Amino acid sequence: MAKLKSMFVCSECGGTSPKWAGKCPHCGAWNTLDETTAPTASPTGAAHRYAPLAASSPVRKLSEIEARETPRFPTGIDEFDRVLGGGMVAGGVILIGGDPGIGKSTLLLQALASLSASRRVLYVSGEESGDQVALRATRLGLETGNVDLLAEIRLEAIQAALTDVAPEVAVIDSIQTVYSEQLTSAPGSVAQVRECAAQLTRFAKQRGITIVLIGHVTKEGALAGPRVLEHIVDTVLYFEGDTHSSFRLIRAFKNRFGAVNELGVFAMTDRGLRGVPNPSALFLSQHDQQVPGSCVMVTQEGSRPLLVEIQALVDTAHVPNPRRLSVGLEGNRLAMLLAVLHRHAGVAAFDQDVFVNAVGGVKITEPAADLPVLLAITSSMRNRALPKGLITFGEVGLAGEIRPAPRGQERLREAAKLGFSIALIPKANAPRQPIEGLEIWAVDRLDAALDKLRGV
Numbered sequence: 001m002a003k004l005k006s007m008f009v010c011s012e013c014g015g016t017s018p019k020w021a022g023k024c025p026h027c028g029a030w031n032t033l034d035e036t037t038a039p040t041a042s043p044t045g046a047a048h049r050y051a052p053l054a055a056s057s058p059v060r061k062l063s064e065i066e067a068r069e070t071p072r073f074p075t076g077i078d079e080f081d082r083v084l085g086g087g088m089v090a091g092g093v094i095l096i097g098g099d100p101g102i103g104k105s106t107l108l109l110q111a112l113a114s115l116s117a118s119r120r121v122l123y124v125s126g127e128e129s130g131d132q133v134a135l136r137a138t139r140l141g142l143e144t145g146n147v148d149l150l151a152e153i154r155l156e157a158i159q160a161a162l163t164d165v166a167p168e169v170a171v172i173d174s175i176q177t178v179y180s181e182q183l184t185s186a187p188g189s190v191a192q193v194r195e196c197a198a199q200l201t202r203f204a205k206q207r208g209i210t211i212v213l214i215g216h217v218t219k220e221g222a223l224a225g226p227r228v229l230e231h232i233v234d235t236v237l238y239f240e241g242d243t244h245s246s247f248r249l250i251r252a253f254k255n256r257f258g259a260v261n262e263l264g265v266f267a268m269t270d271r272g273l274r275g276v277p278n279p280s281a282l283f284l285s286q287h288d289q290q291v292p293g294s295c296v297m298v299t300q301e302g303s304r305p306l307l308v309e310i311q312a313l314v315d316t317a318h319v320p321n322p323r324r325l326s327v328g329l330e331g332n333r334l335a336m337l338l339a340v341l342h343r344h345a346g347v348a349a350f351d352q353d354v355f356v357n358a359v360g361g362v363k364i365t366e367p368a369a370d371l372p373v374l375l376a377i378t379s380s381m382r383n384r385a386l387p388k389g390l391i392t393f394g395e396v397g398l399a400g401e402i403r404p405a406p407r408g409q410e411r412l413r414e415a416a417k418l419g420f421s422i423a424l425i426p427k428a429n430a431p432r433q434p435i436e437g438l439e440i441w442a443v444d445r446l447d448a449a450l451d452k453l454r455g456v
Contacts, residue, residue: 006035006036007035007036008020008021008033008034008035008036009033009034009036009189009190009191009226010024010026010027010029010032010033010034010190010226011032011033011034011190011225011226011227012024012027012029012032012226012227013026013027013029013226013227013228014190014194014226014227014228015027017033020033020035021033034190036185036189036190036191070089070257071089071090072084072085072086072087072088072089072257073087073088073090073115073119074086074087074088075087075088075111075114075115076111076114076115077107077110077111077114077273077275078275079250079264079265079266079275079276080107080111080250080264080275082262082263082264082302082304083237083250083251083252083262083263083264084235084237084252084255084257084258085252085255085257085258085259085262086258088169088210089210089234089257090168090208090209090210091204091205091207091208091209091210092204092210092211092234092235092256092257093200093201093204093210093211093212093213093232093233093234093235094210094211094212094213094233094234094235094237095175095212095213095215095223095229095230095233095235095236095237096108096212096213096214096215096236096237096238096239096250097214097215097216097217097223097236097237097238097239098217098238098239098240099217099221099239100216102239102241102248103239103248103266103268103272103273104173104214104239105128105136105173105214106136106140106272106273107250107266107272107273108123108171108173108212108214109123109133109136109137109140109142109171109272110140110142110272110273112144112147112169112171113137113142113143113144113147115168115169116143116144116145116146116147117143117146119167119168119169120146120148120165120166120167120168120169121146121147121148121167121168121169121170121171122147122148122149122150122161122162122165122167122169122170122171123147123148123149123150123170123171123173124150124151124152124158124161124170124171124172124173125149125150125151125152125173126151126152126153126172126173126174126177126178127173127174127177128151128173129151130149130151133149133151134149139270140271140272141271142272148165148167153177153178153179153187154178154179154180154181155178155179155180155181155196155199155200156180156181158172158178158200159199159200159203162203162207162209163207166207166209167209168209168210169209169210169211169212170209170210170211170212171211171212171214172200172211172212172213172214173214174213174214174215174216175193175196175197175200175213175214175215175225175229176188176193176215176216176224176225178192178196178200179192179196180192180195180196180199182195183195188216188224188225190225190226193224193225193226193229194225194226194228194229194232197213197225197229197232197233198232200213201232201233213233215229223236230253230254233254234254234255234256234257235252235254235255235256235257235258236252236253236254236255237250237251237252237253238250238251238253240361240362240363241361245361246267246268246269247265247266247267247268247276247282247360247361248265248266248267248268248273249263249264249265249266249361249362250263250264250266251263251264251301252302259302259303260302261301261302262301262302262303262304263279263301263302263304263306265279265282279304279306280306280307280308280414280418282360283306283307283308283309283358283359283360283362284296284307284308284309284359285309285311285359289385290385290386290387290388291385292379292380292382292383292384292385293311293312293313293314293376293377293379293380294309294310294311294312294376294379294385294386295309295310295311295312295372295373295375295376295379295386295390295392296308296309296310296372296390296391296392296420297309297310297368297369297371297372297391297392297393298368298391298392298393298411298412298414298415299362299364299366299368299369299393300366300368300405300406300407300410300411305407305410305411305413305414306362306414307391307414307415307418307420308358308359308360308362308364309358309359309360310329310356310357310358310359310369310372310373310376311356311357311358311359311376312354312355312356312357312373312376312377312379312380313353313354313355313380314349314352314353314354314355314377314380314381315352315353316351316352316353317351317352317353322349322350322351322352322353322354323353323354323355324338324353324354325354325355325356326355326356326357327356327357327358328357328358328361328362328363328364329356329358329363329364329369329373330365333367333370334354334356334373336398337370337373337374337377337396338354338377340374340396340397340398340400340446341374341377341378341446343400344399344400344445344446344447345374345378345400345446345447345450346447347377347378347381347450349377349381352381354377356373356376356377366405367395367396367403367405368393368394368395368405369393370394370395370396371392371393371394371395371396371402371424371426371446371449372392372393374396374446375392375424375449375450375453378450378453386453387422387453388421389419389420389421389422390420390422390423390424391415391420391422391423391424392423392424392425393405393408393411393425393426393429394425394426394429395426396446400445400446400447401444401445401446402426402427402443402444402445402446402449403426403428404426404428404429405426405429408425408426408428408429408431409429409431412425412429412431412435412438412440413435415438416435416436416437416438419437420438421437421438421439422438422439422441423438423439423440423441424441424443424449424452424453425440425441425442425443426442426443426444427442427443427444428444429442430442
């Protein structure tokens with residue numbers, strides 16, 4: 001038997017190299033080249049694999065092409081539809097990833113059961129047998145009489161089933177288990193994942209089938225396989241949340257048919273994942289009275305404003321290097337904010353341990369959390385609670401200025417709807433018309449914000 005040739009594939013860009021190197025010659029990433037078997041394919045297989053997406057068309061002026069809204073169809077799960085931008089799109093390819101056991105297969109099985117009432121659907125299971133999937137559906141109490149199931153991991157057999165069944169929506173669970181006979185490498189390798197995803201995407205575009213790919217994640221939380229996998233698909237969704245908690249978050253990181261950074265909130269029950277209609281209640285602690293170190297902010301997740309409680313604990317350090325720990329917030333930004341607090345407000349924390357936490361396990365990435373974090377830290381240091389009914393948001397610059405946050409009016413209306421009475425906000429976000437039940441404190445400097453609270 002002839003010796004199989006090997007090559008090295010970059011896990012970031014998917015580029016190939018005949019020998020190993022510390023740095024990828026294509027994208028420049030370090031330590032990303034993994035050894036795999038060189039793919040072999042017949043000429044006929046190659047021609048079939050790279051068939052065009054659609055019939056060729058002549059060159060046209062962009063202004064002559066009529067812009068049309070892409071029609072969507074809902075899945076029947078409101079929070080899932082919100083993350084997708086209103087529903088699924090025919091011919092779209094969705095990639096959803098998350099930790100093992102967080103609820104990916106459960107959610108998609110629920111979605112297919114709901115869609116099967118009006119559309120032809122197919123569930124392709126590569127990790128579980130048909131009996132296991134049926135047992136889960138029974139446990140969830142789903143009506144699956146119209147859900148077609150295929151337990152298969154060979155790509156060519158999956159494509160044949162998609163052709164025969166002609167579903168409108170298909171779920172592949174998971175893309176890391178699928179392999180193509182055209183390649184000699186093992187399932188889950190960089191070459192197999194990239195090739196199978198590309199062929200399924202091409203098949204979805206040609207036939208107008210909506211395909212949902214479930215993807216594994218690495219121990220760092222990123223999607224396993226080459227980074228090109230995220231570029232191939234139309235939508236990328238991530239499951240967030242602790243598997244030991246009953247709440248799950250789904251965030252959109254890429255969506256060619258809708259807005260990104262949309263957030264869907266679910267609660268895991270014995271009947272599967274259920275959407276949470278008022279997610280702000282999850283991220284607010286229920287205190288009997290105001291406590292030091294607690295500040296409520298309004299964050300904007302996609303098109304939805306959410307109220308999240310920021311908690312801070314400041315304590316005397318007993319080691320030469322005080323600790324700086326943040327959960328749900330960026331750690332490097334915390335160190336920068338502490339320097340701004342010292343320089344422009346005269347509040348020093350160089351000999352204090354500082355711990356900051358976003359309640360409920362939510363991750364906040366926007367800079368509008370700067371002002372709430374600093375107010376919570378100051379409240380904890382002084383052991384003095386902030387005024388009751390106070391909400392705040394705003395970015396703090398290195399010069400001590402408080403910069404506006406986008407969609408300030410929507411944030412304020414959401415706070416007023418939930419019963420908050422005072423809003424400490426950037427001066428540029430001050431509303432032109434008063435908001436009923438909400439007193440506005442508009443400031444433009446960090447020291448002015450602390451002086452405002454000191455006088456209460």
